[in-house]
Amino acid sequence: MTKTEKIQRLAELTAGQESTSGASLWKEAARRLRSSKMALIGGAIILLFLIVAVIGPWIAPFSPTAQTWRDEVFANQGKFVNPRAENWFGLDHLGRDLFSRFLVGARQTLLVGVISTLIGLIVGALIGGISGAAATLGGDAGRRVDSVVMRFIDMMLALPSLLLAVSVAAVMGQSLTTVMIAVGVVQVPIFARLLRGSMLAQGGADYVLAARALGIRKRRIVLTQIVPNSLSPVIVQCTLTLATAIIEAAALSYLGLGNPDPAVPEWGVMLSTAQRFFDNAPLMAVFPAVGIIITALGFTLLGEAMREALDPKLRG
Amino acid sequence: MSLLELDGVKVHFPVKKGVIFDRVVGHVHAVDGVSLKVEAGQTYGLVGESGCGKTTLGRAVLRLVDITEGEVVLDGTDLAKLPPEEMRRFRSRLQMVFQDPLGSLNPRQNIESILSEGMAAHGIGANREERREKIKAILAKVGLPADALSRYPHEFSGGQRQRIGIARALVLEPDVIICDEPVSALDVSIQAQVINLLEDLQEELGLTYLVIAHDLAVVRHISDVVGVMYLGALVEEASSDALYAEPRHPYTKALMSAVPVPDPEVEEKRERILLTGDLPSPADPPSGCRFHTRCPWARERCATERPELLDMGDGHRVACHFASEIAAGELERTGGEVVAAARPEEPEAAPVTDDEPGSAPDAGVVTAK
Numbered sequence: 128m129t130k131t132e133k134i135q136r137l138a139e140l141t142a143g144q145e146s147t148s149g150a151s152l153w154k155e156a157a158r159r160l161r162s163s164k165m166a167l168i169g170g171a172i173i174l175l176f177l178i179v180a181v182i183g184p185w186i187a188p189f190s191p192t193a194q195t196w197r198d199e200v201f202a203n204q205g206k207f208v209n210p211r212a213e214n215w216f217g218l219d220h221l222g223r224d225l226f227s228r229f230l231v232g233a234r235q236t237l238l239v240g241v242i243s244t245l246i247g248l249i250v251g252a253l254i255g256g257i258s259g260a261a262a263t264l265g266g267d268a269g270r271r272v273d274s275v276v277m278r279f280i281d282m283m284l285a286l287p288s289l290l291l292a293v294s295v296a297a298v299m300g301q302s303l304t305t306v307m308i309a310v311g312v313v314q315v316p317i318f319a320r321l322l323r324g325s326m327l328a329q330g331g332a333d334y335v336l337a338a339r340a341l342g343i344r345k346r347r348i349v350l351t352q353i354v355p356n357s358l359s360p361v362i363v364q365c366t367l368t369l370a371t372a373i374i375e376a377a378a379l380s381y382l383g384l385g386n387p388d389p390a391v392p393e394w395g396v397m398l399s400t401a402q403r404f405f406d407n408a409p410l411m412a413v414f415p416a417v418g419i420i421i422t423a424l425g426f427t428l429l430g431e432a433m434r435e436a437l438d439p440k441l442r443g
Numbered sequence: 444m445s446l447l448e449l450d451g452v453k454v455h456f457p458v459k460k461g462v463i464f465d466r467v468v469g470h471v472h473a474v475d476g477v478s479l480k481v482e483a484g485q486t487y488g489l490v491g492e493s494g495c496g497k498t499t500l501g502r503a504v505l506r507l508v509d510i511t512e513g514e515v516v517l518d519g520t521d522l523a524k525l526p527p528e529e530m531r532r533f534r535s536r537l538q539m540v541f542q543d544p545l546g547s548l549n550p551r552q553n554i555e556s557i558l559s560e561g562m563a564a565h566g567i568g569a570n571r572e573e574r575r576e577k578i579k580a581i582l583a584k585v586g587l588p589a590d591a592l593s594r595y596p597h598e599f600s601g602g603q604r605q606r607i608g609i610a611r612a613l614v615l616e617p618d619v620i621i622c623d624e625p626v627s628a629l630d631v632s633i634q635a636q637v638i639n640l641l642e643d644l645q646e647e648l649g650l651t652y653l654v655i656a657h658d659l660a661v662v663r664h665i666s667d668v669v670g671v672m673y674l675g676a677l678v679e680e681a682s683s684d685a686l687y688a689e690p691r692h693p694y695t696k697a698l699m700s701a702v703p704v705p706d707p708e709v710e711e712k713r714e715r716i717l718l719t720g721d722l723p724s725p726a727d728p729p730s731g732c733r734f735h736t737r738c739p740w741a742r743e744r745c746a747t748e749r750p751e752l753l754d755m756g757d758g759h760r761v762a763c764h765f766a767s768e769i770a771a772g773e774l775e776r777t778g779g780e781v782v783a784a785a786r787p788e789e790p791e792a793a794p795v796t797d798d799e800p801g802s803a804p805d806a807g808v809v810t811a812k
Contacts, residue, residue: 135583333547340507342561342564343560343561344564352549
């Protein structure tokens, strides 16, 4: 056989062995995610939550703000109406239907969770991305930029997260936007550190060296080589952050830094209101609390499942 | 003039220490003055034990690490002094094949994307279709099916991945390819395939290789000229046949004597040179000849004066003050240990000093206590 024939034969042999799947790592991760029970349960919880958040106001049996049973509640001072056939979750201190408030409140809760996570993700990823890019491909000057940025991030991390959120909220005044920003700011250093660390780990990889040897521009190496390979932990962190963001937003509302408008129901606000009547009507606190816990659990389950699906070591 | 010329190349990495502000407290002399010439169309093999700086030298040629001092001249252009953007454009003429075939391929890019990226960066091929045609031609050349284009690195075997790595280097039509341990991560059966492929490609495309390896057999098979590195510098350089037939530097002698001979009778009578001590730290290299701390023939002069790599008359370059005396057998050994390769009467010494028979001779690390 001549050399060309030999190589041709080699090509034929290898062509025979392999299936022509062409599955990218993202596709494979999605496939693994679909077969994971944890992802399934987490996804189901989140889906339910999303549906409630979207159609809540329409399926709520009563108006969430109307004090329909005002006379009933005000008549028997100090005695709250527990769940009954008409009002599944009972009534609050102003004679409003708690079930309706719960359904309508889901939307605000979701909004707080998603937007504050987005704030944390976008700002944090920008800072971490710049820092990581500078550290991996920027040479000595880049490393200096990186260490300055990271010292700043370390300072943010050094503050207790709730204290940081409370200070932001205190400066900006009482509103839902404040809560979102405050919760988002707390997440910024976490995302920044995570993406930077991940990029640093990838920056030393052989394929980055190979890309440099090919003569690909640095900006392109960062965008097409380093960043896509550094995103997995960030994506996982997103789902986990959604869970903590909802809880932190609830905590801020509970501390009285949330939306002061009582007309807009939100689980965290409901929880903080219920606190005042906890001795007389403990069930009033239970429903929003359980709602927050289950939603957070759903996001956490999905996040854990995604972490496993995206881990290249578990690929099989 | 040679296609690729290295003149006094040094790569020193600063060692930094400090709580808040980093101070440079010393340098690791990874590559410490290497001069060599690679002729067009030939293969230059670089051998040495782990940590001797051969990989760093390969990367320095491509300017993937900063060159502290010296010249790397490719076809009349000194790469060490090129500004970054010009260097980037120059990279298409100088490519690299990496040791770890999987690690050197981006796991999230498919093969077409991996192979076309370099072409796009250098403006080869006017559009996607043109590039795809070219990539298909190259895939056929390295023995990969055309449907590999849409697949991802993890879907290939080790040998196939290395062929993708070779294809990635080839699409840019380079003059010189630096192969850093191109086969050491592969199975022995696949090693032969990849080496033969490299040789076929050289014949077909007139490529020039700088092959870095620790496997003496691989280097002997593929190289025209072989250079032996020790602690950041060349100690010996000769044509492949000459070097393996008659190693002249004490280090090379020790290296070669560690390779078992596949003939029991010869192996029985063969003598082995055992080196004492460990490889010194490149952060604090010995004075004079780098090898004098472990050399069986070391003299006082070796500790003070660093020998230059001098031609001994027949193109065989050796960096040793006493190379000709040692070759003529006129010099007494001052240290070290020379033993018969097979020593059945000394059972307790076997696990300590003997290489396992048949193992790849990552030689020179044979240490006698």
